[in-house]
């Protein structure tokens with residue numbers, strides 16, 4: 001048995017850290033005791049140490065499976081710098097390099113060997129591995145094994161067979177930053193990890209302040225924001241290459257040193273733009289979600305999402321790139337209802353039609369995040385399965401000092417209208433009925449005869465539509481995603497209808513104004 005005390009001295013001698021972070025020690029102790037383990041930590045939590053330290057105290061070579069080619073090279077370079085023998089095997093190697101590396105690996109020259117999962121599709125590669133002494137396999141980005149994850153990779157499915165193929169089964173350490181309870185179960189089931197061997201550290205990032213901004217001129221917002229935070233490093237994520245180009249050009253015009261990154265640029269340009277940002281030559285990076293995997297830049301003070309991303313997993317991963325150094329940083333999402341249409345369209349176009357319902361469900365949680373009036377940090381953490389979370393008291397919702405108004409009666413109007421319409425329609429149609437629209441479809445269905453027809457005719461359809469989104473985000477209405485999203489009343493919603501639960505909402509600017517103007 002390897003003495004666990006040794007790990008602390010390895011941590012300080014090689015990595016220069018005086019103590020383990022929460023979760024690291026436990027994950028390391030588990031694997032050194034031979035327990036297969038799932039380690040769930042937020043981005044920047046320090047997952048790499050969880051396999052790098054064991055690799056230095058174990059006999060043999062630790063295999064690290066990672067789908068991120070650029071991360072492999074960065075990590076291997078960093079390990080070389082501190083004198084740790086390591087190498088990687090992926091598609092960027094030439095045939096000679098590949099054979100050279102494999103020869104060294106079989107001779108036991110490396111303490112860590114990083115491998116891209118695609119390699120396991122080759123039987124001869126697996127046979128070669130069997131000639132090595134492998135005490136542990138670390139599976140990074142382990143959510144890629146799950147259909148329920150946001151980045152499913154079929155080659156991850158091979159891993160189980162590979163692990164079983166060894167004469168002596170290596171210890172398995174699966175690592176991920178983004179695991180909802182369903183994904184966690186799936187990882188444990190597939191890799192046969194006992195679920196009680198899960199090490200999960202807080203998803204709360206107490207130095208991040210979240211906010212969602214709706215109905216703003218996005219370009220103007222970004223321009224003003226970047227100016228206000230002049231000299232600070234920040235990332236602006238946009239959903240499309242075109243939007244990246246536009247925002248980047250706009251910033252350059254205003255004299256900001258901005259870099260850009262998306263899949264439409266050449267490899268060389270992407271690399272040089274990334275370098276400019278990492279070296280602080282460009283303060284702002286404007287990018288699609290292609291940017292950021294494995295980027296370890298600690299002083300990013302803000303992340304702005306120019307458009308709503310497709311799910312909470314992506315959002316928290318991207319936003320979480322802010323403030324890795326622990327200093328206060330801001331994460332702002334600019335929302336427009338057009339974003340929902342764009343993301344729905346992208347999901348509908350996706351290759352794998354079987355995954356569409358799961359993707360739409362994830363999208364709905366993202367939309368709910370944009371409409372909730374409760375603590376944003378709490379919303380995120382609860383999404384990732386942590387219960388008993390306190391309000392953060394920092395986010396835009398927690399610090400929103402507008403008065404709270406009771407809106408129970410209005411919510412009841414909406415809910416009863418949904419029921420009277422047979423719970424078969426989407427938001428737009430419901431808003432039309434409530435505002436008393438004479439739209440052809442409304443008349444055809446005879447909805448003008450309903451008692452709830454025109455119950456909110458003093459408001460416009462857009463307002464009512466937003467209000468419905470708010471009710472969905474509070475879980476009083478649910479969305480069923482078929483060919484079209486259909487809205488129904490949830491169990492909690494029934495409690496509002498019967499008056500058991502009261503609903504409150506923060507006053508809008510207009511409401512406040514009216515209240516103030518009122519003598």
Ligand code: ADP
Nearest residue numbers: 017019020021041042043044045046047048049
């Ligand atoms: P993850 O893979 O979870 O996103 P990393 O392994 O890249 O996170 O670590 C994030 C940052 O935290 C790195 O800069 C790393 O050097 C630092 N770090 C990791 N462990 C510790 C520790 N015990 N003490 C201080 N800093 C640490």
